[in-house]
Amino acid sequence: MSPDRFEEDGLMLVDKPVGWTSFDVVSKLRGGLRQVTGRKVKVGHAGTLDPLASGLLVLAYGKRTKELPGLTGLDKVYQCTLALGHTTPSYDAETEPIAHGPWEHLTQAHVEEVLTAFRGEIQQRPPVFSAKHHKGERAYFLAREGVEVEMPFQSVRVDRLELTSFLPGQLELAVACGKGTYIRSLAHDIGQALGCGAYLSALRRTHIGPFSVDDARDPHTWSQWFHELMVHRSGDGLTAL
Secondary structure (H helix, E strand, C coil): CCCCHCCCCCEEEEECCCCCCCCHHHHHHHHHHHHHHCCCCCCEECCCCCCEEEEEEEEEEEEHHHHHHHHHHHEEEEEEEECCCCCCCECCCCCEEEEEECCCCCCHHHHHHHHHHCEEEEEECCCCCCCCCCCCHHHHHHHHCCCCCCCCEEEEEEEEEEEEEEEECCEEEEECCCEEEECCHHHHHHHHHHHHEEEEEEEEEEEEEEEEEHHCCCCCHHHHHHHHHHHHHHHCCCCCC
């Protein structure tokens, strides 16, 4: 997208860095749009990413925010890393690992066999450290207060689950899945099936429906684009974000 092709309503593909919340991204780009347009602009995203995850966020602004419900339901593709031998309460690296079981005896053939049970329509429990509601409260609020929560099972769809790397104490997987699938829960459940325990140590979202992270820009690059747009419009090179 070049600075002379700005549209009043549109989509923005963002490559979210690790450490940023989805709200951080929306806030930063909303600020850039406000400076460019001179008015408050409605901005939303088509599905959150946890702060420890990186990758594709699809943002809509202006009238195109009406498309967000449909975009949220699109299939997604992830690259993920599982750390073996430990579990965590959050199913990822947000909370402290707890030793679970040995992994040294595992073979690639055994891992491949276990993965077959997690393809297609499966039942999974969302993590207790999630935004899901439990008896009217966000589950993560209850979990952080030490309240024991048992999340109900939900049906999700995993279209592709491929082992891309088998290393000592670590698995790397490619996952294509439908709406509502928790990759953290998938990692935890695979660890339980392997008998050694596992948690999600890294996650990157590469696709949402037809949109690819290869076509996305990180928030700082988007800020630079807003700057170039304002310079382009002013014609004097003095306007800056």
